[in-house]
Amino acid sequence: xxxxxxxxxxxxxxxxxxxxxxxxxxxxxxxxxxxxxxxxxxxxxxxxxxxxxxxxxxxxxxxxxxxxxxxxxxxxxxxxxxxxxxxxxxxxxxxxxxxxxxxxxxxxxxxxxxxxxxxxxxxxxxxxxxxxxxxxxxxxxxxxxxxxxxxxxxxxxxxxxxxxxxxxxxxxxxxxxxxxxxxxxxxxxxxxxxxxxxxxxxxxxx
Amino acid sequence: xxxxxxxxxxxxxxxxxxxxxxxxxxxxxxxxxxxxxxxxxxxxxxxxxxxxxxxxxxxxxxxxxxxxxxxxxxxxxxxxxxxxxxxxxxxxxxxxxxxxxxxxxxxxxxxxxxxxxxxxxxxxxxxxxxxxxxxxxxxxxxxxxxxxxxxxxxxxxxxxxxxxxxxxxxxxxxxxxxxxxxxx
Numbered sequence: 001x002x003x004x005x006x007x008x009x010x011x012x013x014x015x016x017x018x019x020x021x022x023x024x025x026x027x028x029x030x031x032x033x034x035x036x037x038x039x040x041x042x043x044x045x046x047x048x049x050x051x052x053x054x055x056x057x058x059x060x061x062x063x064x065x066x067x068x069x070x071x072x073x074x075x076x077x078x079x080x081x082x083x084x085x086x087x088x089x090x091x092x093x094x095x096x097x098x099x100x101x102x103x104x105x106x107x108x109x110x111x112x113x114x115x116x117x118x119x120x121x122x123x124x125x126x127x128x129x130x131x132x133x134x135x136x137x138x139x140x141x142x143x144x145x146x147x148x149x150x151x152x153x154x155x156x157x158x159x160x161x162x163x164x165x166x167x168x169x170x171x172x173x174x175x176x177x178x179x180x181x182x183x184x185x186x187x188x189x190x191x192x193x194x195x196x197x198x199x200x201x202x203x204x205x206x
Numbered sequence: 207x208x209x210x211x212x213x214x215x216x217x218x219x220x221x222x223x224x225x226x227x228x229x230x231x232x233x234x235x236x237x238x239x240x241x242x243x244x245x246x247x248x249x250x251x252x253x254x255x256x257x258x259x260x261x262x263x264x265x266x267x268x269x270x271x272x273x274x275x276x277x278x279x280x281x282x283x284x285x286x287x288x289x290x291x292x293x294x295x296x297x298x299x300x301x302x303x304x305x306x307x308x309x310x311x312x313x314x315x316x317x318x319x320x321x322x323x324x325x326x327x328x329x330x331x332x333x334x335x336x337x338x339x340x341x342x343x344x345x346x347x348x349x350x351x352x353x354x355x356x357x358x359x360x361x362x363x364x365x366x367x368x369x370x371x372x373x374x375x376x377x378x379x380x381x382x383x384x385x386x387x388x389x390x
Contacts (some may be wrong), residue, residue, distance in 0.1 A: 022207050023219030033230045037331060044234015047389045049275065051337035056309045082232070091279065093321055093333045136324060147321050149281075181308050183291075187320040192254050192353040193293050193315040194308025198335050200277065205232065 045102040047086065050079045051200040058180040068168045068178055071112045075180075076165040077201035081156035085206040088154040090118075090164045092199030095147050097179035098135055104173040104178075105132040106148040111162055127169065156203070164201055211301045214346040217274055223310070240267050241384040247322040247366040253359030257317070257351035259297065262366050265383045266351035269340035272389040278306075278348050280383035283329040284321075291355030293320035299347055306336035315353065329379050340387070348385055 008017035054075040070076075079088060096104055107129045107142040108118040111163045118129040130150050150166070170176045177184075179194045210219045242265040252258045269278060284292055286340045295302045295317045306317040321330045333351065354362050361368070 020374055027209055027218075027223050028218040029223060029225045031227045032225055033228075037231045039230075043232075044236050046234055046236040047232050048275065049235060049337065051277075053305065054338060055305065055307065055310070056318065073348070091335060111378050147319050147332055149335075171253065175259055181296060187311035188314065190315050191291065191357070192313075193291070193317045193320055193355070194311050195293070195317050195320050196306055196308050196336070198306075198337070200335065200337060203236070 003108065023069055034088055034134070045205045047082060047203040047205055048079065049200065049202045051198060052077055053196055053198040054181060055196045057182040057194060060178050061173045061175050062168070062170060062178050064115075064173050066169065069109055069112045069197060070162070070168060070180065071165050071184065076163040076197045078163040079201040079203060080161040081159050083187070083206065084158045086154050086156045087204040087206065088156055088164075089151075089202040089204055090154060090199070091151045092166065092197070093147065093149050093150075094166050094168075094197040094199075095181050095195040096168060097183040098170055099177040099184050100172065101136050102203055104135045105117055105129040105169045105171070106150065107167040107169075108152055109165045109167045110149050112165065115152070115154065115164070118154065118206050129169075133183060150199075153204070164199060166199065225282065228304060229383075235389045237387040237389055238267065238271060239386045240265050241290065241382060244365060244381045245376065246309065247363055248364040249366070251359045252352070252354055252362050254357055255294070255353075258362060259300075259349060259351045261352065263381050263383055264347050265385050266347045267385040267387060268346050269343050270385050271390065272340050272342045274340045275390065276315070276340055276346065276348075277335070277386040277388055278383065279335045280337060280350065280381070281331050281333045282350055282352065282381040283331050283365050283379035284352065284356055285326065285329045285367045286323050286362040287326065288354070288356065288360040288361055289324050290322070292323050292330060292362070293317040293351040293353050293355065294334060295331055295353075296334055297349050297351045298338065301347075302335065302351065303316050304385070305337060306334075306338070314383045318350075327371075327376060329363075329365070329367060329377060331379075337388075346385075348383060350383065351369040354374060380384070
């Protein structure tokens with residue numbers, strides 16, 4: 001291996017030194033472009049973050065034993081992984097109302113379909129969900145409730161664009177109206193609130 | 207030998223590199239994370255459409271670039287001496303973060319999240335999340351502004367129940383708020 005003794009490297013047309021070599025091994029380069037960098041320094045693992053926040057309201061007449069897959073762009077996180085082996089951390093909060101006392105269920109979906117690994121295991125005809133809660137509002141509830149939080153670490157699997165969204169359902173034997181970001185009450189009053197729901201996806205380097 | 211250059215592979219070895227920018231390599235987007243955890247309790251008489259903000263739960267972060275994002279996530283554990291609707295709005299430097307609240311709709315209160323307190327012997331948890339734009343490089347303080355859906359004043363609690371029984375079935379909980387700076 002040949003040794004070049006110098007302290008500065010300058011491009012022929014540059015007015016100043018481009019690379020400065022210090023005696024202690026430090027190299028100063030204004031802009032370093034490379035395809036890989038191996039170092040003892042830990043770099044961060046979050047490569048990108050995408051988020052959608054829905055601030056308006058929505059409603060849907062949802063039949064018994066059916067899911068309302070909410071795939072509107074206002075509340076889905078669309079992300080394109082840079083590597084199939086990377087992970088995708090999904091986290092979100094959703095505010096829900098319903099027109100009667102029901103068990104309410106939320107599941108995490110990928111491209112509008114249930115993401116099996118993020119929801120309960122298959123067990124006969126039971127609903128596979130992320131979480132559920134008994135909704136026992138007053139007769140005309142002002143408050144969107146319950147408030148679900150969803151978190152899951154998915155494996156990218158490929159580098160295709162995909163979106164993550166919520167699926168919502170009730171356990172009534174009848175059709176029920178489900179609300180997003182509002183309660184049942186339409187009273188135009190301070191105590192009747194509108195809320196926001198959000199979903200975020202972060203690509204995590206493998 | 208402080209610096210070596212392999213002419214075949216292109217590998218440059220040095221003990222340190224310094225410079226103002228690096229391109230072509232993903233180095234991670236989370237630049238800093240700060241968190242506040244409240245483990246003690248707090249209470250206040252709140253009503254008449256007043257927000258409760260002096261509960262002691264807030265987090266401050268100083269972005270390194272105004273174009274970076276701030277991801278805010280947290281949860282509050284609440285109760286009240288009235289079974290009632292309960293809600294919060296994320297505040298940024300003392301003002302509601304409008305993009306993190308529901309759209310305007312008449313006289314309705316624009317909030318980030320809500321729940322209903324149905325019992326005095328257990329707390330209700332309200333989670334919240336939002337991806338904000340830094341907008342500047344000065345310190346930013348985020349906090350939840352808590353509200354009860356009643357025009358009369360009632361006592362609301364953080365991290366404890368209204369029920370004061372000294373019993374195993376009565377809980378003490380925590381509330382948290384975190385902020386992460388994300389490179390644009």
